[in-house]
Amino acid sequence: xxxxxPAAGKDQKKTAASNQTVQWWKLPTLEELGQEYQEEQxxxxxxxxxxxxxxxxxxxxxxxxxxxxxxxxxxxSREWAxxxxxxxxxDRFEALTGKRPHMWLRRGxxxxxxxxxxxxxxxxxxxxxxxxxxxxxxxxxxxxGHTISFEFTKWLQDVFDVPLVVMLTDDEKALFKxxxxxxxxxxxxxxxxxxxxxxxxxxxxxxxxxDLKYIPYNGGHMxxxxxxxxxxxxxxxxxxxxxxxxxxxxxxxxxPSLQCVAAFATSYPHIWGDDPDSDFRSKKTAAIPCLIxxxxxxxxxxxxxxxxxxxxxxxxxxxxxxxxKFFSALQGPGGKMSASIPxxxxxxxxxxxxxxxxxxxxxxxxxxxxxxLQQELGGNPDVDVSYQYITYFDDDDEKIAKIAxxxxxxxxxxxxxxxxxxxxxxxxxKRFQDNRAKVxxxxxxxxxxxxxxxxKGNPNPKKPESKQKVADRTKQAGSAGAEKS
Amino acid sequence: xxxxxPAAGKDQKKTAASNQTVQWWKLPTLEELGQEYQEEQxxxxxxxxxxxxxxxxxxxxxxxxxxxxxxxxxxxSREWAxxxxxxxxxDRFEALTGKRPHMWLRRGxxxxxxxxxxxxxxxxxxxxxxxxxxxxxxxxxxxxGHTISFEFTKWLQDVFDVPLVVMLTDDEKALFKxxxxxxxxxxxxxxxxxxxxxxxxxxxxxxxxxDLKYIPYNGGHMxxxxxxxxxxxxxxxxxxxxxxxxxxxxxxxxxPSLQCVAAFATSYPHIWGDDPDSDFRSKKTAAIPCLIxxxxxxxxxxxxxxxxxxxxxxxxxxxxxxxxKFFSALQGPGGKMSASIPxxxxxxxxxxxxxxxxxxxxxxxxxxxxxxLQQELGGNPDVDVSYQYITYFDDDDEKIAKIAxxxxxxxxxxxxxxxxxxxxxxxxxKRFQDNRAKVxxxxxxxxxxxxxxxxKGNPNPKKPESKQKVADRTKQAGSAGAEKS
Numbered sequence: 001x002x003x004x005x006p007a008a009g010k011d012q013k014k015t016a017a018s019n020q021t022v023q024w025w026k027l028p029t030l031e032e033l034g035q036e037y038q039e040e041q042x043x044x045x046x047x048x049x050x051x052x053x054x055x056x057x058x059x060x061x062x063x064x065x066x067x068x069x070x071x072x073x074x075x076x077s078r079e080w081a082x083x084x085x086x087x088x089x090x091d092r093f094e095a096l097t098g099k100r101p102h103m104w105l106r107r108g109x110x111x112x113x114x115x116x117x118x119x120x121x122x123x124x125x126x127x128x129x130x131x132x133x134x135x136x137x138x139x140x141x142x143x144x145g146h147t148i149s150f151e152f153t154k155w156l157q158d159v160f161d162v163p164l165v166v167m168l169t170d171d172e173k174a175l176f177k178x179x180x181x182x183x184x185x186x187x188x189x190x191x192x193x194x195x196x197x198x199x200x201x202x203x204x205x206x207x208x209x210x211d212l213k214y215i216p217y218n219g220g221h222m223x224x225x226x227x228x229x230x231x232x233x234x235x236x237x238x239x240x241x242x243x244x245x246x247x248x249x250x251x252x253x254x255x256p257s258l259q260c261v262a263a264f265a266t267s268y269p270h271i272w273g274d275d276p277d278s279d280f281r282s283k284k285t286a287a288i289p290c291l292i293x294x295x296x297x298x299x300x301x302x303x304x305x306x307x308x309x310x311x312x313x314x315x316x317x318x319x320x321x322x323x324x325k326f327f328s329a330l331q332g333p334g335g336k337m338s339a340s341i342p343x344x345x346x347x348x349x350x351x352x353x354x355x356x357x358x359x360x361x362x363x364x365x366x367x368x369x370x371x372x373l374q375q376e377l378g379g380n381p382d383v384d385v386s387y388q389y390i391t392y393f394d395d396d397d398e399k400i401a402k403i404a405x406x407x408x409x410x411x412x413x414x415x416x417x418x419x420x421x422x423x424x425x426x427x428x429x430k431r432f433q434d435n436r437a438k439v440x441x442x443x444x445x446x447x448x449x450x451x452x453x454x455x456k457g458n459p460n461p462k463k464p465e466s467k468q469k470v471a472d473r474t475k476q477a478g479s480a481g482a483e484k485s
Numbered sequence: 486x487x488x489x490x491p492a493a494g495k496d497q498k499k500t501a502a503s504n505q506t507v508q509w510w511k512l513p514t515l516e517e518l519g520q521e522y523q524e525e526q527x528x529x530x531x532x533x534x535x536x537x538x539x540x541x542x543x544x545x546x547x548x549x550x551x552x553x554x555x556x557x558x559x560x561x562s563r564e565w566a567x568x569x570x571x572x573x574x575x576d577r578f579e580a581l582t583g584k585r586p587h588m589w590l591r592r593g594x595x596x597x598x599x600x601x602x603x604x605x606x607x608x609x610x611x612x613x614x615x616x617x618x619x620x621x622x623x624x625x626x627x628x629x630g631h632t633i634s635f636e637f638t639k640w641l642q643d644v645f646d647v648p649l650v651v652m653l654t655d656d657e658k659a660l661f662k663x664x665x666x667x668x669x670x671x672x673x674x675x676x677x678x679x680x681x682x683x684x685x686x687x688x689x690x691x692x693x694x695x696d697l698k699y700i701p702y703n704g705g706h707m708x709x710x711x712x713x714x715x716x717x718x719x720x721x722x723x724x725x726x727x728x729x730x731x732x733x734x735x736x737x738x739x740x741p742s743l744q745c746v747a748a749f750a751t752s753y754p755h756i757w758g759d760d761p762d763s764d765f766r767s768k769k770t771a772a773i774p775c776l777i778x779x780x781x782x783x784x785x786x787x788x789x790x791x792x793x794x795x796x797x798x799x800x801x802x803x804x805x806x807x808x809x810k811f812f813s814a815l816q817g818p819g820g821k822m823s824a825s826i827p828x829x830x831x832x833x834x835x836x837x838x839x840x841x842x843x844x845x846x847x848x849x850x851x852x853x854x855x856x857x858l859q860q861e862l863g864g865n866p867d868v869d870v871s872y873q874y875i876t877y878f879d880d881d882d883e884k885i886a887k888i889a890x891x892x893x894x895x896x897x898x899x900x901x902x903x904x905x906x907x908x909x910x911x912x913x914x915k916r917f918q919d920n921r922a923k924v925x926x927x928x929x930x931x932x933x934x935x936x937x938x939x940x941k942g943n944p945n946p947k948k949p950e951s952k953q954k955v956a957d958r959t960k961q962a963g964s965a966g967a968e969k970s
Contacts, residue, residue: 175716181798182709186764216701216708217762223701224667230736231660235720238735250723251715254739277702279671313666 051075053297054242056176058326058336073111073296073325080299082112082323089116096124096458099159103395104152108325112296114306115320119291123160126461129289130271131156132263132319134167135196137188137210138177142195143345144425145327145337147432148392150199152324153293157201163271163453164201167262168192168210175251186212194444195348198435201447205455207271208447211258218450221269221281225261225312230254232308241300260305263290263319264312270450286314296323327392332364332385348433352426359386359422360415367407367414378410379417386414386421393424536560538782539727541661543811543821558596558781558810565784567597567808574601581609581943584644588880589637593810597781599791600805604776608645611946614774615756616641617748617804619652620681622673622695623662627680628830629910630812630822632917633877635684637809638778642686648756648938649686652747653677653695660736671697679929680833683920686932690940692756693932696743703935706754706766710746710797715739717793726785745790748775748804749797755935771799781808812877817849817870833918837911844871844907845900852892852899863895864902871899871906878909 051061051071060068077084085108090101093116104110122129133153135146150166157164170185189210196208215222238244238256261267265288266274266281274282292302299321306318326336329344337345343362346355366384368374381387381404391400403420406412536546536556545553562569570593575586578601589595607614618638620631635651642649655670674695681693700707723729723741746752750773751759751766759767777787784806791803811821814829822830828847831840851869853859866872866889876885888905891897 171712175712182713183764212709212712213705216704219701220698224697227656227660227697227736228667230739231734234732234734235729235738236731239731244720246721246724247719249716249719250738250742251712253720253735254715257735279668 054300055297057243058297071326076296077112077323080303082114082296082299082321083116084112085110085116085322089113092117092120096120097159102152102155103397104148104324104392106397107391109148109327109392110152110293110322110324112323113321114302115318116291116322118317119289119320122289123458124462126458126463127289128162128457129160129291130162130265131160131164132167132290132292133164133294134169134259134262135192136169136173137185137192138173138180139339140188140191141339141347141349142192143337143339143347144429145345146339147195147199147348148324148327149293149295150196154199154201156291156293157205161456161458162205163455164206165262165268165271166193166196166201166206166208167259168208169255169259170213171211171251172255172259175249175255182212186210189213190444193448194439195432195436197439197443197447198432200435203443203446205453206447207268207450207453209450210448213448214450215258218270218276219267220276221274222258222261222267224281225264225267226254226257228312229261229305229308230257232311233257233304237304241304256301256304259301260308263292263302263305264309264316265290266314266316268450271453273452276450281314283314286312286316289317290319291322292319293322294324295326297326299323328385328388330358330362330364330385332383346425346429348429348436350429352430355425355429356422359389359418359425363389363418363421365414365418367417368410371413374413375410378408379412379414381407381417384417386418389421390417390424393428539785540782542728543782556811561781562597562808565788567599567781567784567806568601569597570595570601570807574598577602577605581605582644587637587640588882589633589809589877591882592876594633594812594877595637595778595807595809597808598806599787600803601776601807603802604774604805607774608943609947611943611948612774613647613942614645614776615647615750616645616649617652617775617777618649618779619654619744619747620677621654621658622670622677623658623665624824625673625676626824626832626834627677628822628824628832629914630830631824632680632684632833633809633812634778634780635681639684639686641776641778642690646941646943647690648940649691650747650753650756651678651681651686651691651693652744653693654740654744655698656696656700656736657740657744660734660740667697671695674698675929678933679924680917680921682924682928682932683917685920688928688931690938691932692753692935692938694935695933698933699935700743703755703761704752705761706759707743707746707752709766710749710752711739711742713797714746714790714793715742717796718742718789722789726789741786741789744786745793748777748787748790749794749801750775751799751801753935756938758937761935766799768799771797771801774802775804776807777804778807779809780811782811784808813870813873815843815847815849815870817868831910831914833914833921835914837915840910840914841907844874844903844910848874848903848906850899850903852902853895856898859898860895863893864897864899866892866902869902871903874906875902875909878913 049062051069052059053071053076060071062068074084076082085105090105093099093101093105100106102110119129131153133149135142135150153164153166168189170182170189173188174180174182174185189212193208193210201208215226233256235244235253238253242256244253265272265285269276269278269282269285272282272285272288274285292298294302302319302321309316309318329337329341330346331344339345339347343358346358350358363385364383365379366381366387367379368377384407387404387407390403394400403412403417407417534547536554537544538556538561545556547553559569561567570590575590578584578586578590585591587595604614616638618634620627620635638649638651653674655667655674658673659665659667659670674697678693678695686693700711718741720729720738723738727741729738750757750770754761754763754767754770757767757770757773759770777783779787787804787806794801794803814822814826815831816829824830824832828843831843835843848870849868851865851867851872853862853864869892872889872892875888879885888897888902892902
């Protein structure tokens with residue numbers, strides 16, 4: 001919807017916002033989805049230069065003037081055959097867990113999934129599953145966009161009470177960034193681990209690892225998985241999935257197998273009490289399902305693992321996925337926060353003053369150019385980056401609706417909107433920084449040591465009746481019937 | 486030279502052997518090499534279907550009737566730009582080490598090299614270097630052809646008194662043999678390790694490892710080397726070196742990097758007392774040269790490492806190589822002993838009686854069809870497999886010359902020649918089997934545990950003069966000159 005927004009016409013005179021309160025994060029119902037899908041297919045996307053998204057390229061589509069358009073997430077979902085997250089799914093989530101879905105689910109920052117319903121089945125039965133997320137440590141600090149999946153995964157871990165593995169793909173970053181050395185990325189991984197720990201994960205049920213420090217020291221079973229997986233996947237397949245060619249380094253060609261098998265529980269024998277030195281990976285452990293919250297750009301990896309999980313010697317279920325949108329750059333839709341463009345992003349190491357300055361100077365505004373015009377015409381929250389950030393960091397739906405409404409009506413000025421945003425971001429970053437200061441090397445080591453984890457899962461599982469029970473009941477019913485007759 | 490031999494004309498009436506005693510293992514002088522090279526270039530090879538040799542394909546050339554010809558080792562050497570081992574090199578070897586070159590060097594079973602002269606320079610100065618050889622554990626037992634590089638490397642280790650690493654590429658075997666599982670090859674690797682230990686290696690200076698059990702448990706630095714190397718080598722390069730294509734599995738595409746970096750001393754920090762847990766590989770250790778005795782079919786791996794060793798962050802010297810010919814099948818030249826063709830090979834697990842039976846039944850003979858014809862016309866040792874084996878297992882040059890001479894003159898009958906061969910092979914295999922029986926699991930573990938090794942190297946190194954000494958001497962000479970003038 002933001003396609004007729006800022007990036008497409010930065011210099012255009014802004015139109016007055018309608019009086020109607022549009023919640024741009026409103027989730028589609030199943031019926032609406034059908035309509036929207038049909039509308040999209042009428043060539044709307046094809047008119048423009050297509051967006052390009054894979055784990056190493058995230059580029060929005062451009063219009064005929066070469067200006068960036070907003071990412072078209074429904075098009076991604078359609079192209080890759082994922083499912084959009086809908087209200088019925090969230091209703092079931094709430095009914096099962098007794099927890100209101102996270103605002104990022106309600107407001108569509110996590111917009112798409114694969115097999116989340118199966119994970120809910122699993123939770124309902126009280127069966128084990130685990131969470132897996134990750135980060136590519138390309139620098140020693142993270143921006144606010146990087147933190148989304150961790151903040152969200154921490155929440156998921158609290159709700160589900162299950163083990164979590166966090167993969168730091170330092171090997172990948174050194175392989176895919178020409179200038180980064182393997183020594184540099186190992187240090188980045190340690191700094192990133194400390195950042196991640198700051199989100200409050202429970203050490204009893206969380207294992208964080210860097211590829212370069214886990215796999216060649218305790219990764220016997222993970223390496224076996226990677227070799228076995230890489231035997232199933234040939235060059236043509238990764239060429240298609242990742243856009244590789246003859247000039248692609250052999251390390252890059254192999255790496256996807258590693259990231260893929262991180263979704264197999266057997267890659268972490270310690271967690272489940274299996275013997276990591278054994279030649280044999282556990283069949284029982286292989287069957288434990290996995291849920292991966294990640295940026296949607298990571299989906300190609302997991303399509304590959306979903307295609308091949310059932311071909312492994314010890315079959316694993318297809319991992320389930322929860323896809324996040326890209327966290328918008330300060331400059332607005334069609335951009336993604338980037339660590340290499342400092343003014344595109346709020347960094348978790350920014351001072352309170354820097355945050356204030358960045359929002360005031362760079363956050364793209366949907367407001368009018370003067371106070372008077374704003375009061376007369378109102379602003380457009382749909383394209384306003386500060387407003388968008390507010391929706392990501394304030395859980396109060398009513399408050400958000402009122403902010404949007406006031407902004408549209410011109411009751412709220414741009415400066416005031418920005419001030420609300422600044423306060424929320426400062427709180428978020430401050431909380432992080434306070435926690436980060438407490439993460440010592442020892443704390444980091446405790447998270448990064450391969451070990452058995454402890455978790456409880458669903459406290460009230462609805463165990464499926466055993467075959468014996470079903471048979472007994474049938475028999476009883478039969479006897480009762482016999483007595484009647 | 487064996488091209489007009491058995492494979493080319495099994496049914497031809499054999500011609501009488503000349504009276505001249507031809508030692509077919511005679512090493513070419515530098516002058517002769519020049520001539521032979523010229524003769525070869527006169528299209529001799531091009532008339533036939535070319536031989537095909539890489540780590541996974543070893544096929545002799547065929548003539549116009551499709552019959553296998555002997556391998557043309559000089560053509561391999563020329564095509565791959567290796568150096569043939571010549572008498573001057575062996576003379577220097579003997580002068581430096583005080584040891585007569587092994588019969589397999591004198592008789593050309595190890596026929597070619599790369600930079601052996603540099604290793605001799607190293608030895609002369611008393612500088613460290615190490616030996617690296619390996620085996621792909623495709624089954625739980627080895628045939629006599631597999632043992633050549635181990636028997637020879639044991640001799641080299643005794644002569645040079647340097648560390649040795651033996652890589653068991655179980656990962657490779659599972660990747661390249663469709664039906665082998667990773668669990669199977671790990672067990673093969675252990676059995677093969679016991680076989681290898683039976684050749685009498687000194688545990689103080691020998692580290693044997695299986696890829697699947699070393700790299701993901703103690704291989705932090707080896708994995709760093711492999712990733713860094715694989716970043717330097719792209720798909721086009723391995724496609725050329727190993728004949729890969731789009732259908733090649735991504736595991737196979739990556740594997741060469743692992744086998745390549747086994748030639749870098751930093752892959753074994755334990756051996757040199759470096760810290761294996763450090764992020765940093767030692768620059769000093771990276772500079773330690775490596776000598777690799779191996780089958781000539783393995784050369785493509787090491788060409789790749791020679792091309793890229795100097796591009797690593799910590800530069801390593803190009804590894805030196807000693808290339809072995811293929812150990813002839815019982816059926817004669819153009820064949821290679823193969824574990825999957827039982828009657829092509831003598832197995833190290835064969836009974837004394839099986840050895841006798843195989844030689845008597847299958848060893849291709851250069852003798853005449855009857856005792857009378859043999860006595861009249863004589864036999865041809867140049868094409869006789871039993872005779873060839875004798876030259877590989879009896880160190881006594883005079884005795885060998887007499888056997889050849891007697892055979893040519895018809896004084897020695899085929900049965901008698903075979904009996905000599907049988908006795909030598911039985912002794913070789915018996916010694917192995919006796920040693921093998923003593924290799925317990927504990928002995929195996931002691932060889933396979935990453936640890937610091939102990940060695941002495943050259944007891945009488947000729948240290949190069951320090952710059953200071955040279956300067957002092959020049960000064961002295963200068964003063965002396967001044968006094969004279």
